[in-house]
Amino acid sequence: MSVVDHNAIELPRISEAEVGDYIALLKPRVMSLVIFTALVGLMIAPGHVHPVLAFTSILCIAVGAGASGALNMAYEGDVDALMTRTANRPIPRGRITQAEAAAFGITLAFFSVMTLGILVNWVAGALLAFTIFFYAVVYTMWLKRWTAQNIVIGGAAGALPPVVAWAAATGSLSMEPILLFMIIFFWTPPHFWALALFRSDDYARAGIPMLPVVAGPDATRLQILLYTIVLVAIALAPWPLGYFDAIYGVTSLVLGAGMLWLAVEVYRRREGTPANRATRRLFAFSILYLFALFAVLLAEVVVRAIVPVITG
Ligand code: HEM
Numbered sequence: 001m002s003v004v005d006h007n008a009i010e011l012p013r014i015s016e017a018e019v020g021d022y023i024a025l026l027k028p029r030v031m032s033l034v035i036f037t038a039l040v041g042l043m044i045a046p047g048h049v050h051p052v053l054a055f056t057s058i059l060c061i062a063v064g065a066g067a068s069g070a071l072n073m074a075y076e077g078d079v080d081a082l083m084t085r086t087a088n089r090p091i092p093r094g095r096i097t098q099a100e101a102a103a104f105g106i107t108l109a110f111f112s113v114m115t116l117g118i119l120v121n122w123v124a125g126a127l128l129a130f131t132i133f134f135y136a137v138v139y140t141m142w143l144k145r146w147t148a149q150n151i152v153i154g155g156a157a158g159a160l161p162p163v164v165a166w167a168a169a170t171g172s173l174s175m176e177p178i179l180l181f182m183i184i185f186f187w188t189p190p191h192f193w194a195l196a197l198f199r200s201d202d203y204a205r206a207g208i209p210m211l212p213v214v215a216g217p218d219a220t221r222l223q224i225l226l227y228t229i230v231l232v233a234i235a236l237a238p239w240p241l242g243y244f245d246a247i248y249g250v251t252s253l254v255l256g257a258g259m260l261w262l263a264v265e266v267y268r269r270r271e272g273t274p275a276n277r278a279t280r281r282l283f284a285f286s287i288l289y290l291f292a293l294f295a296v297l298l299a300e301v302v303v304r305a306i307v308p309v310i311t312g
């Protein structure tokens with residue numbers, strides 16, 4: 001007769017995680033646009049940055065963004081399991097534990113910040129550390145579960161990557177990166193609240209105080225419209241302020257008209273399929289808007305750099 005109760009022995013959990021599960025923790029689709037805004041922030045900064053340092057800076061920002069995504073998912077494993085949009089993520093599916101995800105995120109965060117600080121400069125390194133902390137702790141662990149203004153304040157984290165990249169290129173800050181920050185900051189509420197409108201049942205079930213759950217869909221529609229009006233004005237400002245030329249200015253006006261039209265559609269359509277379609281259109285267009293706006297910023301700087309070379 002065995003004297004050892006084999007049922008009492010807890011065998012080590014064999015992780016079923018694959019590489020793809022860990023990649024999913026990094027929120028690659030979301031962070032791809034985050035990293036693009038950082039790349040533009042670095043490319044439009046004045047002065048010359050050695051290509052190796054430029055690549056290192058963007059790589060550190062990308063790894064830091066992924067780290068913040070992993071930390072966000074590690075903390076939110078409980079609520080992610082309650083929302084249809086997130087229930088299929090690695091942690092709710094049991095492929096990765098919250099502790100494993102947290103260890104992964106902390107490791108990536110540590111190495112991205114230290115590498116950026118040591119190899120590039122500590123202004124950028126410190127800003128990256130602050131951005132990771134603001135998203136993974138201030139937004140994820142506090143604001144998101146506490147106030148309907150969670151994504152407005154938390155949006156500061158999403159707006160910082162181009163500022164980190166500018167600091168990596170110049171070692172300092174100035175008006176231009178602050179303008180880039182303001183554009184993303186005022187872009188975030190229309191971007192996210194459009195999604196929150198068609199996902200409000202998810203957030204109600206998970207007990208997350210998103211604005212449509214707390215203040216109702218009509219108040220959210222008004223907020224989306226008001227923030228979009230401010231966004232269009234802020235995004236236009238670099239042109240009259242003389243930081244960028246007409247190419248950017250006209251593009252900003254055209255894209256802003258698109259955002260405004262869709263925000264008005266969200267404000268007008270309040271019932272059924274038309275309302276659902278309007279919110280999904282605004283959410284989808286918000287991503288195209290930010291990508292196109294930053295792409296034309298980059299294009300203008302590239303054109304400015306090569307025209308003197310071509311015209312001799
Ligand atoms: C606090 C700020 C933000 C919040 C609350 C937020 C929220 C969200 C949510 C919930 C999704 C759906 C993701 C999914 O279902 O997996 C999403 C998608 C997306 N977000 Fe945001 N976002 C924020 C900031 C940003 C920023 C700063 C960027 C880029 C600069 C961005 C870019 C994207 C992109 C590209 C997608 C589409 C991802 C896909 O197609 O799967 N977001 N956002």
Ligand SMILES: CC(C)=CCC/C(C)=C/CC/C(C)=C/COP(=O)(O)OP(=O)(O)O
Pocket residue numbers: 030034061062064065066068072076086128131132135140157158159161
């Ligand atoms: C360099 C660096 C640290 C960059 C981070 C940039 C940043 C904060 C981007 C915001 C990404 C995002 C989708 C937030 C939503 O989180 P959520 O928890 O509301 O979304 P979820 O419900 O889909 O998890």
